[in-house]
Amino acid sequence: MNAATDTSGAFAPALLDWYDRHGRKNLPWQSPRTPYRVWLSEIMLQQTQVATVIGYFQRFVDALPDLAALASAPVDQVLGLWSGLGYYSRARNLHKAAQLCVQQHGGELPRDYEALAALPGIGRSTAGAILAQAWGERHAILDGNVKRVLARQHGVDGWPGSTATARALWQHAEANTPATRVADYTQAIMDLGATVCVRSRPRCGVCPVATDCIARREQRTAQLPARKPAKTSPTRTTCMLVLRDAAGRVLLQRRPASGVWAELWSLPETDSIEHAPRAARAVGADVANARTLTAFVHVFSHYRLEITPLLARADVLPRAADRDDLRWCAAADYLDLGLPAPVRRLLQSLPEND
Template identity: 50%
Template sequence: MTSPLFSDQLLAWFDLHGRKHLPWQQQPSSYHVWLSEIMLQQTQVSTVIPYYQRFTAKFNDIKSLATAPVDEVLALWTGLGYYARARNLHKAAVMICNDFNGHMPTNIDDLIALPGIGRSTAGAIMTLAHQQKFAILDGNVKRVLARYFAIDGWPGKKSVENTLWQLAESLLPEQRIANYIQAQMDLGATVCTRSKPLCHQCPLSKQCQAFQQAKQTSYPTPKPKKEIPTRQVHWLIAQSNNDKILLHQRPAHGIWGGLWSFPECEAKHELCNITADLQLEQLNSISLDEIKHTFSHFKLVISPHLIQCKQQTSYIAENKNLSWYKISDALKLGLPAPVKKVIQSIQ
């Protein structure tokens, strides 16, 4: 199916209402498009902008990113969430330096082979940075297409996703591909929004099947609901008498991979074992307010326990995943948002 009408209407709308002043649009190099696309996954533009600006002030090209310690990259990502994105970004930058002489690949298959770059992100890089004809299928585009064609079924299901890809590809215009792709993203973000689409401002409303049937919010079909489990952890926040705190670097994989957090255990009585293992001489202990944090697949309930202790220990000096930090230095590390909040509260 080709529908010049769809792309013509979208491009005409883009000329009047599209976003043309986003920071990453000012330097549409493949590196800047890539970085912005990764930051924008699951995250709104207004949240991303300050992170993007801080990140590019420090790492303005692939080489500077690849040669930085991953800790520095994670520190700039603190608060943005989904930290695997930052680790993959760093890993891919190293691979680009090693295998592509520091230049972002210009072939879609090479892009998709890099960590963290899926078909849609690769399509965005190929169109926005290189003006090549490729489709994208991010959350915004899925929503617009599912409504426009009244596609039943959750887009996370392979068969539905395949249908949406076919439609996305069939609608691509011959001209102005970068503007068209940007227009799709902009329409989804500003007009065809999740809960209250502004159909009366939409250039596609005459042909949009969901609008014609007054069933806009029935599309896309939501993900089948699954009860998400709750996990409980206890954090041991050791503060030494010379005002340092003890932090533990989490393993590279799993939640908050590679970020600095507090030693933790699942049951309260295990706190004594941790204190003993770490050879901490405890002076007193205070239980802080519980913290709740929701991940996509479970809820975490955190009980933080602040203990004041007498001195630093040689055990910790010998263990490279544990370190005492002055509070001001700790706040410069890659930290999960709840850890940062706790450190700020005891500052």
């Protein structure tokens, strides 16, 4: 959406007036508001709340202050800085997109909408948010908060992830976006969804656009937007081998380039305790004297993972020096590595050396 359209309705003016009085204007990516910082914040804010992102954002830009630094950084550093935010494909795509910008766009994020949206991990809404907030260009956005606001405001039925519902919401998003103060409007509608038009118990009494809200008028705020159709999450099981040497270091193994936790450092795994000896031998260790630690569950968006940790001394030193996918790691080094959150918590909860 490049051409400005008439937005003579009351929605944008009312929202901007509310933003001037109540909006969030001191977020770390707003000053300085560079394309790189806006882009990084938008990627971090996908599936993650602002309060959680702030600390991660500051740590990330302190280490990698601009696009060139990100593009040249080792993927392990990027994943280490991201570790704990989850959805690690976002970090990998961020890294790949930075490298493509260096290779194809002169080391900068492209200002062309189509070129920007085509970069890994960006897409239609994020591209609009970057162009609107970094350069003030008129582009609509449709993240999760905005979907909720517009579904209620305009009474849009259906799950926002369905094609027909998404199309209707995009039409409203484009129609409501003003021709001026686009950066402020973009932040305002995200703020409204995050702080007022929340999923449970929306604060309709302080909403600046409540007068025209169909969901409020029809008392359907609890039904809109419609939830994703229910689906039973399957349960999978795994046994993680916590192989520790005499110095207390733990053997880590890099996961494959695709699949869950792709390219992160984790623990050697097998599907069951019964198969643990074979999995240990594959990395040059023995688990004859292993003991089972307390099992726990990690919930993904589409399944539950039951994890049983098996702690053992590495009686035969694993040949980590001969393999790129194996490395010994001391507790002091965990923070600098890209580790899945449940693996990090497991390692930090280990009992003292036997």
